[in-house]
Structure formats: C-alpha cells, structure tokens
Amino acid sequence: MTSAAVPLARTPLHDWHAQHGAHFVTVHGWQVPAGYSSAESEAVAARNGVGIADVSSQGKLSYRGKGVPVLAQRLAPDSKRLGVTWLRGEQAALLCRLTDEHLLVLSLTEEPIPPGETGENVLAINVTCALAGFFLIGPRLEELLRRMTAFDVRETSLPVNGCAETSLAGVEALLVRSPEVPLPAMRVYVAWDMAEHVWERLLEAGRDLGIAPLGQEGLRLLMKDH
C-alpha cells in the first residue's frame, strides 16, 4: 500500500472554479477558491449587485431524533422553536432548526459535537458531502431569487434568521437568511450533484443584476464589515 498524505477534498464546483480562473487555497483539508479576480473587486460586485460564493466545503451536521429539542436547548438556550440561531465566537455556527426533530448545524469545520454530548435519542449524520452550499450576498439578492423560486423570499416572509425548505431552479433547496454580513445575505443548500446546475442557473439569471463569483478572500472582506 502506498500511503499518501491526507487527500484534499473538492467541492462539486471545483472544475467550474478552475475553468473560471480561480486560484485555490487549502482550508481544513479542502481546496476552495481564494478568488477569481481581486478580492476588492469581488466585494464591490457583491455590494452593488450580488456575489455568490461556493461554501460547500463548510461543515454540515444533521442531528435527528426525539432528543433534538433538548440538544438544541442546550446549544442555544435562547433559540426559537424553529429557525436559525447564530452562535458567534470560537465555534461559530448557524443552528438551523428545520423541524422539531431535525437540527442542521452549519459551521466552518466538519467537527461534530462529541458523540457523548449529543444526549439521548439523537442521531448525528455528517451531511457535508450531501449538500452543496452557496452564499449569496448583495442588495439585488431578492431580485435574483425571484427568478429562481416560487417561494416568497421577501424579508417579510423569510426574515433574517429564517430558513425555508423549498424549490430553487427546479431543485429541492434549503434557504437560510443569514445574519453574518451587514448586507442582504442568503445561504442556499442543494444536493451535491445538483450544485453545478443551480450555480450556473443563478449566474445566468443574475447576469443583468451584476452577479459575480466570490472567493474566500472577497467573502472575508464582506464578513469583516460586520
């Protein structure tokens, strides 16, 4: 057996990024696009139109079962029954309560809650590679999503810290209105194998809205604004 170093993971859009001039950087064992042009111009595009970042490499852990309410309460004591709670600081994460018995934790790494600490009747499933994630940021976000989904994406219906399972570009999708940046922002999760289809539809539909792909560095600039 030839022992290789720990192999690098690729997002489902890896080849798309490469074909569009991305330079890559390694983050937590993943190859992710650092940027396509300059971080500043990407951030400007997002501030004026819409930026779209591939965040498929970020951790997604699904907790299911009758013990989920107790677990959610323990992780975020002030969380609502359903919706999103933003944990800040060291272990930043978005806790998405999809149903009473389903909690999806979106974090930067795939590090799960240690098995002993999830409590009774909770099944932890790492869905990092099941779902591709896109981070849409910018003032024209709603305009773009209106062309992709019949779901009412206005803030009145999907407020900050709200989430919804719906259809986007003909594909099942989870929308999370994110509080992480001071601009309108939406995280979109679709099946891994649908990633390129949805990504391309978003870019195509948003052409006149000034949509531009956003690398890690550009994304960091936007996050810093907060």
Add this chain to the structure above:
Amino acid sequence: MSAPPAGSSAPSFTFEGRTIPAAAGQSIAAALYAAGVRIFTRSFKYHRPRGLFCVSGDCPNCLMNVDGKPNVRTCTEPARAGQVVRSQNCWPSLNHDFLRVFDYLSYFLPVGFYYKRFHKPRWLWPIFEHVVRHIAGLGRIDVAARPRIDTAIEHLHTDVCIIGGGAAGMAAAREAANAGASVLLLERQPRLGGERRDTGDSVSLLAEGEQLATHPRIKVCVNAPVFGLYEGNLIGAAHEDRLLKVRARQIIVCTGGRERPFLLPNNDLPGIFLSRGVRRLSFLYGVPAGQRAVVLTDNDDGVLFAHELKAQGIAVVALIDRRPAVGLRGEEPLAQFAGQAIARGLVLRAVGSKHIQAVRVVQANPDGSFDPRAEQEIGCDLLCVASEQVPANELLVQAGMRFRFEAGRWRPANLVPGVSAAGGAAGTPRGVARVLEGRLRGAEAAAALGFPVGALAELRQGWEALPCSAAVDVGSRACPQGGGGGKCFVCLCEDVTDKDVQQAIAEGFDGIEPLKRYSTASMGPCQGKMCGRGMTELCAQFTQRDINAVGTTTSRPPLVPVELAVLAADRRHHPIRRTPLHHWHQAHGARWLDAGQWKRPESYGDPAAEVKAVRSSAGLIDVSTLGKIDVIGPDAAQLLDRICLQKWHDLTPGRVRYSAMCTEEGILFDDGIGGCLGPDHYYLTASTGNAEAVFQWLEMWRATWRLNATVVNQTSAFAAMNLAGPHAREILTTLTSLDLSSAAFPYPALRQGEVAGVACRLLRIGFVGELGYEIHCPSAHGWHLWNAILEAGKPFDLRPFGVEAQRILRLEKGHLIVGQDTDALSNPLDAGLDWLVRFEKPAFHGRAALERLKAMKVRARLVGFRLPTTPAGGLGAPPQTMEGCQVIEQGRPAGRVTSMRYSPTLREHIGLAWVPAAKAENVPFRIRFNGTDVAADIVPLPFYDFEGKRLKA
C-alpha cells in the same frame, strides 16, 4: 392634438417592400395609417378588406407578420427600426386579394358549412382540407426560424395586486398602499391611465401615474398583460420576454370596459372605428383617423367624443344618437354641431367598397319602425362607433365571478374571496364613480389584510350614496333591416354574420355555448372580447329569452396571446445531476447518456474494448448515480424485513445480500444490494432511476408503521465506483491496508476502511460477473479516489468503462434490470427471482399477492436466449434495436425481447425475453424482427461463467 410621445430617434421599418417612417413611440399600425395604409388585413373567411378598428390590441383587424412572427397585433406593437412587416392571409396583396371571390360565394358557405360539406364522398376530404387550410385562416408559423430561448420567469409576491392601471386601478393602488399594504400594479399598455390616457386630459394623468410609481409600497409594472387568473390567487402575466407569476393575497381587477360594435350592414368597412380607437390613434400616436366623421352613439360619452373631434379640427358631419334625444343628458344644444344631429338615429348601411364613403341614415319612430323614404346618405370618411361600455370582466369570470345584466349594465352577481373589481370591469359607468369605487376596493383589500383603514366607512357611505345611472334603453340591437343589404358581422375574427347566427339558432343551436361552437363566433383571435356580449344579446333577442337566461360563454386563459416560449420559461430549470467525476469523464472523451436527471458516460468510445478489459484485466466504472440509503435504528431490520423479499434480520455485520422489493400487488419495484454495517445499521443501494422512489417508499412505511429507525438518503453524499476484473484485487491491494483475500473478504461481503487515504465502504459484489469491488466514499473525495485507482491500475491495463459496456457485461451474466427487463406487470416469480422470496417470513410487502401468484399457473417467464445463426451480413441493424420485438408462437405474438446485445466475450448475440411459460427448453422460438422471423434458442442463465468461479476468485 397632443404631440406623440417625445423620443430621440424616428425608427423606420419596411412594409411590403415600402419604407415606412414612424415617430418615436408610435405603434406599427399607427405609422402605417399615417403613411396612408387603410387596409390592414383580409378577413378570415371572405377575404374582405379590414382596417383599424379598436386600436387597443383586442380585435383581429391589424394582425400582421412582424420579423417572421405571425399574428402580431400591430396596433399596439411598437414600431422599431429595421422591422420587416408583412401582410398575411391574402393573395396576391392586401389591396387586391383574389380570394375575395369567397365573399361573393358566401351563399355556398353558410354557417356550419365546414362541419357539413366536404365529408362525402369521404376520399375527397383530404383534398378539400388541403385547399381550405391554404385559403382560410391566419398567419403561418415560420418553422425555419430558430426557437427563442431567452425567456425568463419571475415570481412576485404582494399583498395586493391591481390588474389595470386606469382611473379605478390607480385610485385603488394609492388607497391600499397608503393603508400600509404592498401593492403591485400591472398594466398591459406602456403607460398608466387607462382610457383617460386616450383622451385630452392625459397630462394630469401622466403626472398622477408618475407620482404613483414613486410610492414606496407601490410597484408599477407596465407592458405586462395579464393572461390568466388561477386558483390560489395566482396571476399569470407576460412582461416582454418574461413570464410573471404573481401571488397576491388580494386581487383587484380594474381592467375597464370595452365598446362593442353596432350591428349594421357593412360594419366591417375600413374607416369604421370604435371611438376609443380614434382617441388612441390621435392622442397616443398623433395620427388623425379621418377628416369627415360621422359619430354613432347611444350614450353621453359619444356626444363628448364628438366635441373632442371638433376640437381636433375633424369635421363632424353628423352625430347619430340612438337615444330619443341627442346631447349630454339631453341638455346640450344640437346646434353646436356644424353637421346634423339625429336622435333615434339608425345607420342603415355603411357605403363603400374598400373604404367607407358614406352612411345611409334614417330617424326611427318612437316604436322603432322607420319610413324608408326618409332615408338619407351622408358622405364621410370615418364612422366612429361610441357605444355604451360592457365590462372587460374575463379575469373576474376566471376567478369565479358571475355577472348579471340589469338596468342595461352587466354587474357582478356574487363575491369571490380575495378578488374584487372596480371601475369599468365591474360595470360602473365612466366618471367619478370609477375613482370612488377604486378607492373603496383598495381600502377594503387593505382592511381585509388587517391594515387599519380609517376612511373605510366614509368611502363605503360615499359609494352607497352614489346614484348608479341606468343605461338608456335604445331598443333592438339587431341589425336594422331594409337598408339595402350587405353583410352585417357579429364576429369579425371568424366572419360570422347576424344571418349566420339566426341560421344556427334555427338549426337548433340556441344555447350560447353550442351556438358559439357551431357558428365559431367568438372563437377567433379576440376570443369574444369584441363579440361576446353582442352574441348574448342577439341570442336572447332571436330566442326571445332574458339575457341572463342566455348567459355568456366561458372565459378561459390565456386572455391575451402569450408565446409558448414565455410560458415555457421555467422549463429551463430542468435539473441536471452530475456525479463528482463528471468533468473527468468530459475530459476523457465520454459519450453522454441521459439517465433520468443524471448524465452518465455511455462509453469512452469503444464499448467492446471496455468489455474486453473487464473480462481480461480490469475496468473501473462510475456508479455514483446508484441510490444509496442508510437505515439506522433498533427497528431498521424490521423495516427492511417488511419491505424487502428476503431476510434482513439474520444479516450479520459485514455481510451483504442481493435484495429486491415488491409493491402490494406483487410487482417487482426495485432491486439492489443490501448490507449490514454494524448493529442496527444497514446500507442498501437502489437502481439509478428508482433511488428517490425507494427512499420515499422506505420513509413512508417507516412513518406508517411508526418504527424506530432513521432512513438517510446518502445518494448525493457518496461517490461510488466499481473496480472489476481479474486484476481488481491486485490493484486495490496497493491502495489499502484492508485484507482483501477471499478468506478475509469473501464474495459477497461488505467492509469499511481506508482506500488511498479516504474512508470508504467496500462491497464485494459482481454485477458484471468478475471479481469486483464497489467502493463508496464521500463525494468530495471521489475525484481523488478515482484517480488513485486509475493510477494504481496502470500496470494492469485498467480501463474506465461506461454504461454500455456494463449493459453487455451484466447481460452476459444474465442479471436483469428492473424497468428494462421487467414492467408494471412483472412479478419476481416469473422473472426468475423466486429464490429471493422468503415466504417463511411472517409479513412482507406483496406477500399476499405473491402467494396467490404462486398458486396460479405461471403464464410467462423471463429467459435467456441466443441467436444460433446470425443472418448473413449481421442483423442489418444494431442488435439493441431488437429490444421490444415480439416473440412469435404459432404465428401470434406471445412475448417480447427486453434486452439484446452482441457479446464480444461469447462472440454471439444474446438477450433476455419473456416467453410463454409452457415453452419447451429445447425448441427454438421465433422473434419477429424487421418483418422476418429470426430463430432463437433458450439458454440457461447466466450465459457467462455459469458456476460463478470468477466472481468468487
């Protein structure tokens, strides 16, 4: 006359070879009219000349071909530089159309002729049909034109949606928005203002519209005709190349009213206009409709209109009022007109051949009769018809609202939750009442949504206090008789005359719906917008029934023409699923195959060589599209035991089993491999096409039986690849520390471990019939693993193979594919999977049905066959084209071929077929292929490696 809307450049377009200049903002038809064109179309059946009539996109009189697109309403279509505009349905030209001969042959073309003539003798029909198709009808579709694909869809959500931005609509929008509701205002024309825009007071109105558009809660969308109102308050509208789907909590329909034509002989002559058409032509486009006008009216607005014409410098030679007294509420002195003013006036006939030259007029007696000797001819070049309006209420009818005719007006007769009407669409007469009604409906809509509306009570009082004036009864609306003849058209689209309607009623089609279908009136491009009410009134009059008893025809979407490309806009979202190795395949010459939503490599160029590689050295195929399902929990084994045909509860960790499941009816639903990963943890695969269905099936029964298990769909989460061939073990050994020896990892079994540094699930199974390992890993590492295996396989001539090679390999091994070799009637007993069915289990899906089937005589069975002799020169077609061919027994169809390939390993044609169960093994059966019968021998399955030695190597 107000100037045409200001614009930077004047576009010019070509029409029948002429260059036509247009002012900026003008419509095509307006520019043509200004250039002297008077005949715009030839009519549907009689090829009579037709000119502009409604100038609002409703009637069929201006349909032309614009840049290859047929049936464009040129009266509203903006003129653009470089357009190529052509006439349609005429030969050789609009001005001289020989097909007008049908106008003179009309005696032979009565109503319903199309249903009655030409059918006998029968053989003549195709000839007639061919001829009729070419001389009647509308424009032709240019099939050579490239289909448009640049359409898009937009979903809009709003508290209140107002359809129609006229006086009522604008008032409703402001009121609802001021109360706090979000408002979407859809207007089909380029500017707000409705019919007030078409008159002289457009200046204040445009300012009002602009002000409205700046309201923070109002979104105005012009050029957006609504084509349908659907369940759940869904509105369909087209906005340029965009399909709008609007969901509104409250809808207010403010689509206004429409004038309808008066019936009189030759009422289709060019030069006869609806008064609003004349207004639009002059105020919107700056083109006067004529010099010497006759105005025919039955209401005050017609009198106002006559004044308007004078103010524009058009001579009004006569004002003919159907009412007993001429003038505004009877007060206006008649002398104001230079010409005549005739009360109780009847136009007996319009005179002219290709354009109106005069009208023949008479004053009727109070009882409606008239003295023919008093008839006089008044010369004119323009006849303006200004009739009492009828509601443009089609969308309301689609929403479920019914209308009743009372006091000369159509008014709503019921309430529809979430939908209301204001203004002309609700039958409210022109003027302040429409604005007040708009405000009231806007306030009501906001109040219904919970917004505080202070002025609601006040508005309601004001509305209720308003006197609703009845329309003046002007007696019969039928065509006046005795004026000297000429056709009187009820329906301009389909050339249906009043005599046709009478004839149809005489033939027994006296209900409004059969009358419509038989006469085809209101079935043309305007869809009854021009003629619908007229038909109801005529039908009532001819059958001597009440108008409300006759009723109206049903309005259905689309209300306005919509291009199919626009309607299909969201079909572009048809999803494509790509495996994590998609781009590798693309870069290595994969030929693609669409498998459901998936893209799969069919081959990399040479399927036969790929088969050889698997049989002689090793091959690698991407099987990431397989359904992959985890079932976890204390009741996991029980769930699978009850769903699947074979046992699960005795499966120990590390063991796998071929598995299949049936529906309640005992029909084979899907098959796959199932294995045990650990205590209470099972992993199963499903076929590519059935992955979602199997997952949902498991999830549904888990919930139904309330079992303590979790079903996780891992299809997208795992990449999967099958490494198969005699050298598979040697290749894999270089990548993993797992003991791959047959003793430690036998066939069939399941192991977990690292391969090339990636955590994997390995299944030792043999779909293709060789030593093989199906390796599943997180999809993010699929690319790495695939490349690592290919690299390790280089010394062994490892070759990637595609779906086609896999099909050949599995056929050689006699493995069936559910859905290809089975259908919606196939059960596992007949399909040769009886060994799977564990009747000793207490309960499982399909058990009852299968027990019954077991007791019955087997009718058909799935067998393997080979062609003993291939016809000279091969089959003359690829062998797979034999799939679906009939099995013939004693000259009759008795089965079919489901799979067929040439096996490069066995060097013969092999396949699977359903044959009668009684078919003897040693007698060849026959397959009917391309007209000849081909002999086939039944062969015991599998064709290849009968003992399975290679699998277990």
